[in-house]
Amino acid sequence: MYGLLNIKDGLHCLVRWRTEALHSCKEDYPYELVCQSESGTLGVELSDLKAHAPQILIETDLRSRKIIIDQELVNDLSALKQLAKDREFYIVNDDVDSMTWLVILYSDTLSPQNWIWNRNHKKGQKLFSVNPSLDKYKLSAMESIELRAREGLRLPSYLTRSTLNQSGPQPFVLLVHGGPQARDYWGLNSVHQLLANRGYHVLSVNYRGSTGFGKRHLLAGEGQWYAAMQDYLVDAVEWAVDEGIADPKKIVIMGGSYGGYAALAGLTRDPELFAAAVDIVGPSNVETLLESIPPYWEPIRKPTERMVGVGRVDLAAISPLTYANRIQRPLLIVHGANDVRVKLSESESIVAAMHSNDLPVDFIVFPGECHGIEDPRNSLALYAVIEKFLAKQLGGRFERIARQFKIHLCNDEASLVLDV
Structure with a gap:
């Protein structure tokens, strides 16, 4: 019998047990190590269905490699x-x-x-x-880059360069994945391609707490919201500036879900680093986020609390809402009205806080959407708004669409018609 385990230095391994001995159900029963990953996650790509044995493994790190059994x-x-x-x-x-x-x-x-x-x-x-x-x-190539964070830990990242401008530092978008226990991959990425086509270099970072790079990398994110996890994003931006890739005055942080939280953290924790931010269905208050976990997610409450650091960190201190008055740069917030994972109130709260501080904010609510914008018509409208917002802040280009989109603004009974 075969299985995939995290057993050595947090790395993924393929192991084999004697089937007849597994009836004892002992946790420490000896196994044979068949294969160990180098740094990424092992998966079974092909198995012999009759022999119940893996034939080809795939290890996915920055890129993928096949291991022939x-x-x-x-x-x-x-x-x-x-x-x-x-x-x-x-x-x-x-x-x-x-x-x-x-x-x-x-x-x-x-x-x-x-x-x-x-x-x-x-x-x-x-x-x-x-x-x-x-x-x-002719699309833009995605580069796989092995960066190092300030304390020396690895920072697996993907960079897509715009081909519109050939030399010198360029307007730059830091695109942060959600989760946060998820990851970015190499491959055809529609958002990278759109942003590169509009004139921006784009970087996606597998910051600490991301999956796919070993247990140590994953667990390094526990209790590090608004702290070391955000440090990794800042380290990646500073690398791009030092390498002459990013124009330090034209950097936007953008993401959805946890990526939206990171965007809000970027404007509140490092208010002078980013020229603007785009927050898509991101939480602003970690305490109310945890309180609103829906009933069908109850089994993962404990892992989520451990990931956030409940009992070890001050939830108010890691909530961007606490520091809304620090925001100095333009912010676009997008939310689905029916979101049960990150409730609409998460965005409404920080918008209200900004209004109370006389800070401008662009806020769009999609009435029929949940945790993410899924309807193709709404998705088209969303990116039409985003690219126009980015063009205003960074100077890139945007496509003027012949027809108009109707998007409902929160706290406004009428629909706003955005002529994009």
Whole structure:
């Protein structure tokens, strides 16, 4: 019997037990170490369904690498690598005899493609391209960058450079992932491509507390909201400035959910570093965020409280709402009216605090949305507003859309028509 465990230095390992001995259910039963990751997360890409044994593992760190357990598959993977050329590939599924594979080819600048791979003939047949219209355009490459934070810990990041301006520091967007126990990946990223097309260099950072880089990296985020987790984002920005990539006067922090919290933290904790911020469904008050956990999330309350540091940190001290009067730069806040994970009141509270301090804020509420903007029409409207906001703050370009979007403003009975 095989299993994936975190057993050594917080790294992911594939181990094997004797099946007959597992009836004892002892936690310390000895196992055989089959494979250990170098720094990322191990996953099983392909298994022998009859033998119940993994054949190919995939370790995902900054980039992905395949680990071949069954050496009979070496020739197939070599042929697939030639088929993929500049792309990477992933085996999605196989038939019962594992002689026909469903394979996806992907990259950072081309539409993903789905293929059938025939192992008998070592030949592939293309099924379809997910979005073939993308291949007509020259998209911007995503760079995988291994940065170091101030205390020396690794800071796995992804940079997409705009090709509109070739030299010198450029307007810059720090795009922060949500979670925070989640991660950014290398590949085709629609938001990176949009922002690069509008004239901005874009950086996504797997700050401490992100998943996918070992247990030590994950647990380093516990109790570090508004503290070391935010330090990592600042360290990445300072690196971009020192490298001549980012214009220090034209840096925006943007994100959704925890990324929205980080955007608010950016304007309140480091008010002179960022030129503006975009907060999408982000919490502003950690105490009320925890109080509003919906009933169906109750089983993860304890892990969430541990992640935040309940009992060890002052929740008011790590809440951007506490420091709303420090905000000096333009802020765009977006929320879904039906959000049960981060309630609309989280955004309403900081907007009210800013109004009480005579601070300007752009606030948009989508009536039919929840924790994220899912309706394609609303998503289009959202990014139309974001790119116009960024153009005003950073000087990039935006697309003027022929029709008008109707977006409901909070605390306003009428709809605001944004001519974008």
